[in-house]
Amino acid sequence: MQEIRIGFGQINPVVGDFEHNAAQVLKQLSQADGEVDLVVFGELALCGYPLGDLSYRSDIIEKTEQALADLVAESKRFPSLTIVLGHVSSATRRDVKQSAFAIAHNSATVFSNGKVIGRYDKQRLPTYDVFDDWRNFVPGEQDLIFELQGKKIAVAICEDIWDSASPQAQRLKDAGVDLLVVPNGSPYTRAKQSERRFAARSFQKDFAVAYANLCGGQDELVFDGDSFLIDKDGKEVFRAPFAEGMFTKSEEIVEILDDNPEKLFQALVVGLRDYCSKTNQSKVVLGLSGGIDSALSCVIAAEAIGPKNVLGVALPSRFSSSHSIADAKELASQVGCEFREIPIEQPHASFESMLTLSELAKENLQARIRMVTLMGISNTDNRLLLSTGNKSEIAVGYSTIYGDSAGGFAPIKDVFKTDVWWLARWYNESKGKSIIPVSSITKAPSAELRPGQTDQDSLPEYQLLDDVLRLLIEKSATVDEVVGLGFDRTLVAEIDEKVRQAQWKRSQGAIGTKTTQLAFGSGRRVPITTRFGKL
């Protein structure tokens, strides 16, 4: 494939912002012009992905098709480029057995020098995890093969290639295809780089594969770029970094960073950064408890939108320890963000004089007073409130609804507590100094809602908890299966019950960046009302 030079356009589309998206495409085409022959963009790059049920609206399809027609016309400015661009297109409703309301295809159009060469519609529509493609799109029926410089080039889209036994792969081989180009909307998870290469190599049959991905955050998903080219023999000859831009050649292939704290941290930063920028929010506020979750959230926010746009607020109650306030203050100083200290004793006392509360209710009261204070600042200063809960506590409901769970975005909601510590240690190491106070990392976790409280009064040790949660949630393991791996039955059954009981709280939780195979949110759809497995 030496002859055809390929450019990978990693663009960061905003759903429904055609002007913005088309401008990015044009800018990257200018960069590619003269450098390469063929440019491949990500899945639905022109309209943004995922669209969800916006794909039911005829106007979004019409506007996409108009934007595409404009770009085809503009492509005369780059006559030597052949372009593959993802977009929605109008479809006649699918056959009735596939009962859904979709009126759009998930397409990619090949065009060059003002002319459309062909359109491909995604054939294999994922309907698992966060994906609703079967709901939102009509599957395509036809392969697309075109010629460029005497080579046969085919197009597939994302899920199409995630099946090693696909008849499509065999058809493309039989047709003598030299190169398969694949626009993708492939979200970051911690093991995804290896999985993508495994999928591409399993699918290829004597043809090279050019895999192009989006780059940027969209609600709970982060697309991490990582476009790559593998030759006919499966050897990777090109890899793009986790960055927006047009990538045409790499000096050397960057390292695979599966399960790597640097890449995980970057995904969390990009997820928050793009949620802010795409929803036109430039400032955030968060409560700083002196603990590790709010500390990590604060450094993520500072990296995402700049420390000057971050306000950390310490909200000590009568139960807060002096080291907590000191740690919060120290963190803000190291990060360089704004800091305020607002003791909550006055409303705390006034609610207590107004109401007779149980011990649990008294604990929740403090978390809710903090929320009221933070939302007052959020509303007054137009600051996005961040919720700083981690995946372990969200899993078992160890949080106060309308209290610490409140916020517009939850940067570490899909990071287990043990990984919060891992990231915090890595962050300090990478900076060569303790931006996050060492005591925030080393002290016993506590909500400090009553004297001497620690998380382990109510929960197993986090290492054990996280091990069990990974199995129950990400592997959909049954209690029996987890017990079979050597865990205590009572412990596992109790954790399973806590996870079920907390579903109503999670159903009202803020979105946050998906980092694992199965994140709470749109990837996990379970009833609130169920007695299955009830103790």
Place this chain on the structure above:
Amino acid sequence: MQEIRIGFGQINPVVGDFEHNAAQVLKQLSQADGEVDLVVFGELALCGYPLGDLSYRSDIIEKTEQALADLVAESKRFPSLTIVLGHVSSATRRDVKQSAFAIAHNSATVFSNGKVIGRYDKQRLPTYDVFDDWRNFVPGEQDLIFELQGKKIAVAICEDIWDSASPQAQRLKDAGVDLLVVPNGSPYTRAKQSERRFAARSFQKDFAVAYANLCGGQDELVFDGDSFLIDKDGKEVFRAPFAEGMFTKSEEIVEILDDNPEKLFQALVVGLRDYCSKTNQSKVVLGLSGGIDSALSCVIAAEAIGPKNVLGVALPSRFSSSHSIADAKELASQVGCEFREIPIEQPHASFESMLTLSELAKENLQARIRMVTLMGISNTDNRLLLSTGNKSEIAVGYSTIYGDSAGGFAPIKDVFKTDVWWLARWYNESKGKSIIPVSSITKAPSAELRPGQTDQDSLPEYQLLDDVLRLLIEKSATVDEVVGLGFDRTLVAEIDEKVRQAQWKRSQGAIGTKTTQLAFGSGRRVPITTRFGKL
């Protein structure tokens, strides 16, 4: 079809509670014994529906199959009955083009006198609105026809018959089928009774149709019974009411109650009643503002779980009018529920002295102080907090997140404001007295968060707003399409923008009973981050 006597078992399953569900099946079989020849239960009656991603767990499938085997054995007690019962069953994963993780069929087993006659697996899997069947189930491939008393009887499940051009219907006709029995999980919406009959009549081809539905609430869905039998000529010869039980004959056919306040009210009552009972909650608390939304929510709660289990709390601020408190008190007295009055001035003043707030933030503050108070009572007394927002305000974001939007269940979240008034008037008429104070119905709606405020300071008249919202939401209409119907473009575009802006709040909203074709919740999946149509 005179010869075969049919019983419709409208059971109210709890997801995953096999003991409870099997006991209901057995009780209804006892009632049918001797009365009829053939008994049909609803879709997934044995395990509950919808299961969501619980269907991925091998243990729920195994336990369902065990419960089914036990019931088949028990059926020897009723040797003259032939039984059609819905349940999940294990499946080999579907072919790869239909990319999903499902490992279960959505099945119905026919059995009699201890023996299995056959199993049918649902073929047409809906993937629109609230339905995720394509995600959660493997489609069946085979029709099932069995003989009873010399007649040929076929089985289909729910969505299978919602296609008048179905090849399945033709196959059944060609096979000479006399009767089609259809287990359904068909949720209530306001026009559903007519739609069901239209679907059944469009599908039937010279065979009678016995349509059996579930009855009861499951999270946001209410199944409203309404099982029916239509003969070969499409004439309805039997109809079951909106009630649990075994229905074998009707004295006279009950009225179709499409778009009827009585039936809508009943659906709201059942939705809340079953959410409480199935999650083991016996008491509720809600704020009573003196307005119509909280008044209607209060009477729904009183009808659902008994007035003695309902606590209404008036939480006057310095801006509350005296008539508001009087109306709240009057309502509680008429309903016979518990009532408390807790002025919020003290925490209100303490927050104001602690924080400098914008005007909007000051308004939200009051709503959040009320939430903190109500959640304090909720946590202390184990009372489910009800959120009393209506669909109109939820649509345009006219509510305070972590304030009045807070709660475990929102009984009227899918009822437009104009329909709230309609229901309130109907309720008073049906009771022959003004349980809901007339002034709560007739006064101008106001959040009373600043002096002299009314909803129409910020919103169009509700009749106009609701007309536009029905088009934008339930019809997925574009702004152009709504304008084409004669509405003002600026108004429609502003409403469309408000709906989009409020998505982040809705994504954190409480569940509540679906009553319309498209309810906010799992039936409407749109991105939070989008600039499509942005003004």
